[in-house]
Amino acid sequence: MSDTWIEVCAADEIDEEDVIRFDHAGRTFAVYRSPEDTYHATDGLCTHEKIHLADGLVMDHVIECPKHNGRFNYKTGEAKGAPVCVDLKTYPVKVESGTVFIGL
Template identity: 50%
Template sequence: MTDWIDACGLEDIEEESVRRFDHAGRSFAIYRMTGEEVFCSDGHCTHEAVHLSEGLLMDYEIECPKHSGVFDVRTGEARRLPACVNLRTYEARAEDGRIKVRLA
């Protein structure tokens, strides 16, 4: 089993916002909804390698800043073209004021 990795402080991400997290040569996006509800996915859009941390997060959906493809941050499901390949998602949790992710 993969250990939980400390990604950042919960307060480092405003509610309804996304933040870039780089670890072990890979890039991820961490999403904070309201309160302590957090999610994590691969950081780059599956349509083109644009980082999603620059995108707009609203109602559990992240919009790619380049071509407006949309993904569900809870499941990684591609919801609007040109994105048609789902994002890989990872477990995330808020604990003691920190956001931790499991990058299995």
């Protein structure tokens, strides 16, 4: 598992079926809350043209890039087809005492 757990935000700061951007140590991530109230994290930039995914739309378990509509499953990082063909890296997430942590 991961070396370090980094605090992201309070669990209720992310709406259900939504995403926020989280920057840490010069890197950028996207942290998601699914419709089933589970939390997930991926790299923050689309693998197509380095656009911040947190400006995109979450529908069910899919994040869609705001620029060119590249789609990824944010639970697995899987690219869902053109124009994206490279998967997103995912990161472990845990929620403790109402706070979301990302494992880096």
